[in-house]
Amino acid sequence: MQLCVIGAGYVGLVTACCFAEMGNRVVCVERDPVRLARLARGDVPIYEPGLEALLRAHLASGQLSFSASMGEGVRNAAIAFIAVGTPTGEDGSADLSHVLAVADELGEALQQPCLVVDKSTVPVGTAERVGQRINRRLASRSMSFRVRIASNPEFLKEGSAVEDFMRPDRVILGCDDGQSTEQLRRLYAPFLRNHERVLCMGVRAAEFTKYAANAFLATRISFMNEMAGLCARLDVDIEDVRRGIGSDKRIGTHFIYAGCGYGGSCFPKDVRALIRSAELEGFEPGILRAVEARNALQKTLLFQSVREHFNGLLQGRIVAVWGLAFKPGTDDLREAPSLVLLDALLAAGAKVQACDPVACNGMQGRYAEALESGQLQLTESPYSATESADALVLVTEWKQFRQPDFARIRGLMRMPVIFDGRNIYDATELAGLGFLYRGIGRPL
Numbered sequence: 172m173q174l175c176v177i178g179a180g181y182v183g184l185v186t187a188c189c190f191a192e193m194g195n196r197v198v199c200v201e202r203d204p205v206r207l208a209r210l211a212r213g214d215v216p217i218y219e220p221g222l223e224a225l226l227r228a229h230l231a232s233g234q235l236s237f238s239a240s241m242g243e244g245v246r247n248a249a250i251a252f253i254a255v256g257t258p259t260g261e262d263g264s265a266d267l268s269h270v271l272a273v274a275d276e277l278g279e280a281l282q283q284p285c286l287v288v289d290k291s292t293v294p295v296g297t298a299e300r301v302g303q304r305i306n307r308r309l310a311s312r313s314m315s316f317r318v319r320i321a322s323n324p325e326f327l328k329e330g331s332a333v334e335d336f337m338r339p340d341r342v343i344l345g346c347d348d349g350q351s352t353e354q355l356r357r358l359y360a361p362f363l364r365n366h367e368r369v370l371c372m373g374v375r376a377a378e379f380t381k382y383a384a385n386a387f388l389a390t391r392i393s394f395m396n397e398m399a400g401l402c403a404r405l406d407v408d409i410e411d412v413r414r415g416i417g418s419d420k421r422i423g424t425h426f427i428y429a430g431c432g433y434g435g436s437c438f439p440k441d442v443r444a445l446i447r448s449a450e451l452e453g454f455e456p457g458i459l460r461a462v463e464a465r466n467a468l469q470k471t472l473l474f475q476s477v478r479e480h481f482n483g484l485l486q487g488r489i490v491a492v493w494g495l496a497f498k499p500g501t502d503d504l505r506e507a508p509s510l511v512l513l514d515a516l517l518a519a520g521a522k523v524q525a526c527d528p529v530a531c532n533g534m535q536g537r538y539a540e541a542l543e544s545g546q547l548q549l550t551e552s553p554y555s556a557t558e559s560a561d562a563l564v565l566v567t568e569w570k571q572f573r574q575p576d577f578a579r580i581r582g583l584m585r586m587p588v589i590f591d592g593r594n595i596y597d598a599t600e601l602a603g604l605g606f607l608y609r610g611i612g613r614p615l
């Protein structure tokens with residue numbers, strides 16, 4: 172099939188590469204000239220396992236190409252996917268300016284009928300608005316055809332995006348007409364040997380499902396974080412509780428890990444956008460508000476623990492921080508708990524020695540001053556980060572940090588105390604090695 176993917180961000184780029192892998196001819200439209208030039212050279216601007224290999228293979232095979240021009244992108248396309256960003260707007264709602272601008276450009280560029288599919292996460296009713304906008308332009312250009320619209324939200328996770336796209340748990344096809352459903356079913360057939368995993372519904376239901384899925388996952392995390400807070404006060408280990416409840420099939424083992432809060436480009440923004448949608452409908456989203464408030468609080472916990480440990484005196488202390496990305500497997504720092512910790516530590520006068528396998532490049536802008544003055548140092552080795560440190564804080568559970576040589580670290584640190592923001596270490600083992608251990612929701 173001839174496809175156009177508009178936007179070469181996480182979702183767009185993965186979508187374009189994976190559709191090309193399945194034998195479709197894909198043109199990906201990207202506005203940013205720098206990004207475009209890098210991609211055309213086969214250079215992926217984000218860290219995502221497996222993506223660069225796909226990109227290079229399909230640039231070479233000619234199945235995939237990039238263009239700055241919408242006209243070129245949609246020429247002969249049977250389906251155009253909109254995969255541009257929907258960041259948080261000033262009032263918390265999803266900012267649709269990029270999506271609507273794409274709709275206008277499509278209305279100007281299209282020369283033939285086409286199915287326009289929203290892959291971006293957008294509030295209920297957006298696909299309809301997009302369709303109306305495109306068709307108005309087509310009418311004013313005296314074109315005789317109109318576009319159909321559909322919603323096909325994306326559920327990939329950063330760090331395993333290619334794998335998630337190639338082997339999805341489910342594909343949601345939100346279409347209000349049979350022809351669009353059939354067209355998308357055919358496109359996705361090679362990804363889904365088990366056809367029960369294709370879920371068809373109306374456009375609005377598909378749009379809502381995406382928000383509900385992310386809000387539900389965020390709710391599970393905030394719920395567990397709240398339980399962890401209570402556990403800590405009742406001398407109970409949240410890790411026992413997690414295993415205890417996770418074994419109930421109705422609850423399940425995923426997304427019930429207490430920690431230092433969720434981050435990333437999706438959960439925070441989508442929870443906020445859903446709250447705003449509810450407000451606009453005059454509906455009180457009490458649970459969603461609590462989820463967000465708990466998460467904001469959770470992100471401050473590591474700093475609070477460190478500060479308490481040093482009786483509020485952090486000036487001149489050296490703190491090692493392991494992990495900056497919002498989760499392992501990505502270089503994405505958006506809404507990362509590490510940033511809340513770093514801001515607070517630096518403001519309190521501590522010196523920070525931070526290590527992350529891939530996310531250090533993103534620190535330059537926000538922390539230019541601290542990096543310049545040396546108050547913040549980025550190290551390649553986790554061990555160098557702990558040299559002369561008064562405390563070690565684990566923020567992101569990269570594999571590299573899971574089983575370090577603690578005896579070596581004990582020798583490097585000035586004071587052996589570990590704050591474990593993801594509960595990945597064994598308190599007893601660490602105590603045996605002479606460390607003081609502080610987890611999230613674990614007995615002291």
Ligand code: UGA
Nearest residue numbers: 325326327328329392426427428430433434435437497498
């Ligand atoms: C999330 C969803 O998991 C995807 O299904 C969805 O497609 C995507 O958003 C999106 O809307 O595009 P992602 O943001 O890549 O994916 O990351 P997750 O793996 O969901 O992790 C989100 C955050 O939750 C991370 O900060 C992680 O550390 C935290 N988390 C996750 C916990 O604190 N506890 C857990 O048990 C699980």
